[in-house]
Amino acid sequence: MGLTLNNDNTTNINNFEEYSEQFEYQNQHLYNLLFERNQDLIKSKKVGVASANLKKVFESTFKLSSKIGFHEMSLRDLSKDTGLSMGGLYSCLTKKEDIALMVLDIVELVSEKNNQAALEQSDELQSLEMAIRSYLYSSTILQPWFFFLYFETRSLSSENQIKSKKIELTTIATLEKIIQSGVDKGIFDVNSPYFVATTILIVLQDWYLKPWKNKEKNISLEQYSKHLFRMVKKLLRI
Amino acid sequence: MGLTLNNDNTTNINNFEEYSEQFEYQNQHLYNLLFERNQDLIKSKKVGVASANLKKVFESTFKLSSKIGFHEMSLRDLSKDTGLSMGGLYSCLTKKEDIALMVLDIVELVSEKNNQAALEQSDELQSLEMAIRSYLYSSTILQPWFFFLYFETRSLSSENQIKSKKIELTTIATLEKIIQSGVDKGIFDVNSPYFVATTILIVLQDWYLKPWKNKEKNISLEQYSKHLFRMVKKLLRI
DNA sequence: GTCTATATTCGGATAGAC
DNA sequence: GTCTATCCGAATATAGAC
Numbered sequence: 001m002g003l004t005l006n007n008d009n010t011t012n013i014n015n016f017e018e019y020s021e022q023f024e025y026q027n028q029h030l031y032n033l034l035f036e037r038n039q040d041l042i043k044s045k046k047v048g049v050a051s052a053n054l055k056k057v058f059e060s061t062f063k064l065s066s067k068i069g070f071h072e073m074s075l076r077d078l079s080k081d082t083g084l085s086m087g088g089l090y091s092c093l094t095k096k097e098d099i100a101l102m103v104l105d106i107v108e109l110v111s112e113k114n115n116q117a118a119l120e121q122s123d124e125l126q127s128l129e130m131a132i133r134s135y136l137y138s139s140t141i142l143q144p145w146f147f148f149l150y151f152e153t154r155s156l157s158s159e160n161q162i163k164s165k166k167i168e169l170t171t172i173a174t175l176e177k178i179i180q181s182g183v184d185k186g187i188f189d190v191n192s193p194y195f196v197a198t199t200i201l202i203v204l205q206d207w208y209l210k211p212w213k214n215k216e217k218n219i220s221l222e223q224y225s226k227h228l229f230r231m232v233k234k235l236l237r238i
Numbered sequence: 239m240g241l242t243l244n245n246d247n248t249t250n251i252n253n254f255e256e257y258s259e260q261f262e263y264q265n266q267h268l269y270n271l272l273f274e275r276n277q278d279l280i281k282s283k284k285v286g287v288a289s290a291n292l293k294k295v296f297e298s299t300f301k302l303s304s305k306i307g308f309h310e311m312s313l314r315d316l317s318k319d320t321g322l323s324m325g326g327l328y329s330c331l332t333k334k335e336d337i338a339l340m341v342l343d344i345v346e347l348v349s350e351k352n353n354q355a356a357l358e359q360s361d362e363l364q365s366l367e368m369a370i371r372s373y374l375y376s377s378t379i380l381q382p383w384f385f386f387l388y389f390e391t392r393s394l395s396s397e398n399q400i401k402s403k404k405i406e407l408t409t410i411a412t413l414e415k416i417i418q419s420g421v422d423k424g425i426f427d428v429n430s431p432y433f434v435a436t437t438i439l440i441v442l443q444d445w446y447l448k449p450w451k452n453k454e455k456n457i458s459l460e461q462y463s464k465h466l467f468r469m470v471k472k473l474l475r476i
Numbered sequence: 477g478t479c480t481a482t483a484t485t486c487g488g489a490t491a492g493a494c
Numbered sequence: 495g496t497c498t499a500t501c502c503g504a505a506t507a508t509a510g511a512c
Contacts (some may be wrong), residue, residue, distance in 0.1 A: 069392045071309045074505060085479050086507080116503070151389065154307045169451075194455060195465045200442045213407075217432060222486070227433045234472055282495070312487060323497050324489085334488070479512075486505075494497080 011131065016221055023226040025110055026141050031055045034102055041098045044091045053092040054102075056082040061099055062144035070100060070152045098149075100155050104164055107149045110138050111167045115174040124182035131175060132204065136225050139208040146208045154206060172197050182236065189237040196235050201226050251368065254459055257375040263348055264379050269293045272340055279336045281382045282329045288427050290398045292325050292340075294320040299337055300382035308338060308390045334346060336384075342402055346377050349405045353412040362420035369413060370442065374463050377446040410435050420474065427475040441466050458474045 013019050020026075025033070031051035035042060044050040049055040059080035075096060079086055093099065118131035130194040139146045175197035182188035190196055207214070207224055215222060252258050258264075263271070269289035273280060282288040298319035302311040313334060317324055323460035331337065356369035377384045391402040420426035428434055445452070445462055452462060 045477090049477080067392065069307070069309055072393070075507085087480080090507075091477065092261055098485050151392070154305065154389070156312070165450075172451075189510080191468070192465060195469070198443060198444070198451065199437070199469065202444050203437060206436070206440050212403075213410075213436065227430060230429070231433070231437065231473060233471060234475075237472075284495090287495080314487080325496050325498080328489075329495065435480085477512105479510100481511095482511085483508075487503085488501105489503105490501075491499090492497100493499100494495105494504090 003206055012126070013133045013137070013235070016137050016140065019027060019133070020141060025106065025138070027094055028055075028108070031058075036103055037105060038098070039092050041101070042092050050092050053082075053084060053088065056084060057092060057099065057145075059152075062148060064150060065152065065196075066144065068157050070148070080104070097155070097157075100152055101160065103145050103148050104154075104156065104160055106142070107145055108167055110142060113172060114138060114182065115171060118174060118178065120191065124178050124185070125238070127178045128200075129229060131178070132200065132228055132232070133225060135171070135204045136207055136221065137198065137226075139204070140221055143208045143211065150205065168201065172201050173234065175200055179236070187236075187238075190235060196232070199235070200228070201230060205233070249431065250364070251371045251375070253373050254378065257371070258379060261379055262375065263272055263344065263376070264363060266293075268297075268344070269356060270345065275343060276336070276340055279332050279339075280330050281332070288330050291320075291322060294322060295327065295330060296338065296341075296382075303386060303390065304382065308386070308393050322336065335393070335395075339388050339398065341383050341390075342398055344380070345383055346401065348380060349409060352376060353409060356412060358450055362416050362423070362425055363476070365416045366413070366438075367467060369416070370438065370466055371463060371472070372465075373409070373442045374445055374459065377442070378459055381446045381449065384443075388443065388447060406439065408441050412467065413438055418472070425474075425476075434470070437473070438466070438470060441469070 028051065029053045032047060034054055035047055035051045042054075044053070056113060057078065058141055060078055060215055061073065064077055070130060075086065078084075079089055082089070092107040114131065117134050118127045121127040121130050125140075130157060149167075153161050156164060172194070176193045179190065179193035179196055183190060183193060198214070217225075266289065269292045270285060272292055273285055273289045280288055280292075282291070295316065298316055299308070299311065301313055302319060313324065313327060317320075319325055322325070324446075351368065352372040355372050356365045359365040359368050387402060387405075391399055394402060410432070414431045416429065417426060417431035417434055421428060421431060445459075
């Protein structure tokens with residue numbers, strides 16, 4: 001199991017490998033979940049077939065759209081890359097936009113879990129560490145999903161654009177709440193909890209938005225995580 | 239004039255208003271410059287006519303593409319919003335992609351100037367302050383341009399995508415160089431100059447990428463600038 | 477359920493009038 | 495130089511065979 005129990009019964013994450021073992025939103029589980037949560041959008045009714053096709057669709061979508069953008073990627077491109085026919089594509093979609101909708105759904109779900117896990121910790125510094133680790137680790141496993149949502153939010157309807165923005169704002173608010181709580185207790189010393197919170201978030205985002213920067217510099221996930229946590233402690237004067 | 243002279247003959251920026259007064263890449267100057275630098279792409283040969291049309295084209299492009307994306311914005315949309323006919327559009331463009339190319343050109347130009355201005359300062363802390371101010375101020379004046387390039391880099395040819403990435407890497411490298419120099423002199427105390435540099439950059443980017451976040455929180459440009467500079471000093475242990 | 481073939485719309489770009 | 499009308503290719507989505 002990837003989680004260890006603290007004295008106070010809250011859970012903790014030690015490293016990426018352990019986290020990854022218990023992270024449920026990946027591999028076949030992820031696509032089964034997608035199928036369950038979006039049965040209204042999916043014509044095919046057999047879990048096995050549909051989720052196998054969904055897997056192909058998302059992998060190809062991420063590959064193609066990361067280079068040229070979602071809108072520029074045609075369904076013909078997608079058909080070629082997945083090996084599915086146009087009919088095959090439309091067996092697990094009702095329209096192109098569904099792909100983006102499902103990405104929004106998953107990122108929203110995972111982000112909520114991350115925020116909850118952070119808030120469940122017993123003290124503020126642990127909460128911040130949990131927030132940082134869970135966000136970094138989950139966005140590493142689901143890098144293409146997080147990346148896609150960031151750059152393709154504008155492909156969504158304005159209603160869903162708002163949903164997408166809200167994910168970001170809720171995460172910042174969660175971090176800010178934790179920091180403010182630490183300030184109130186006299187653990188942290190900082191002028192603007194909001195500014196620290198938003199800075200943490202964009203550093204977290206930078207990890208999945210610009211992975212090439214860190215690859216070029218040979219910065220590993222654990223190094224990045226430590227850098228960030230050290231920075232946070234400096235900003236909070238710990 | 240917006241620049242004041244220091245004792246050592248380097249220039250300094252005091253506030254946005256002063257900076258804005260002397261910033262040459264705005265209003266009619268900007269579009270005249272665009273015309274001069276892209277005569278090969280522009281059929282129309284009269285400066286006045288062409289730059290007036292370019293102004294309309296860019297203003298409408300930024301308005302439309304910020305909501306739905308550049309690729310989703312059709313030239314018919316653009317024609318309607320600018321009030322120009324299709325023929326009118328093609329009098330100052332040879333193809334749609336030219337718009338994105340010209341944005342790249344301007345952002346590149348301004349970024350280079352910013353980096354130079356930072357490096358010309360006499361001491362490292364002043365260099366960082368100059369980098370932060372010039373980047374924040376110029377990206378405020380040219381917010382749609384910087385925003386567009388960030389989100390539409392993928393609409394460019396792979397050759398130009400590299401150019402766009404390079405702007406970012408060069409700015410990080412400039413900041414890193416300044417910090418490293420300060421570390422060598424014993425002025426700054428920091429483990430990873432690169433990490434601080436990249437953090438500064440993404441905080442700078444966040445200002446023009448997510449202006450709504452700061453509007454909601456009523457954070458002004460000068461407040462943001464001070465927050466960031468204070469953060470930098472904490473990270474450098476000054 | 478999945479395929480091929482096709483209907484239909486819409487995009488970028490152009491030709492030719494004025 | 496700018497407009498209108500039009501071409502042509504490409505995109506999404508569907509219909510109907512197997």
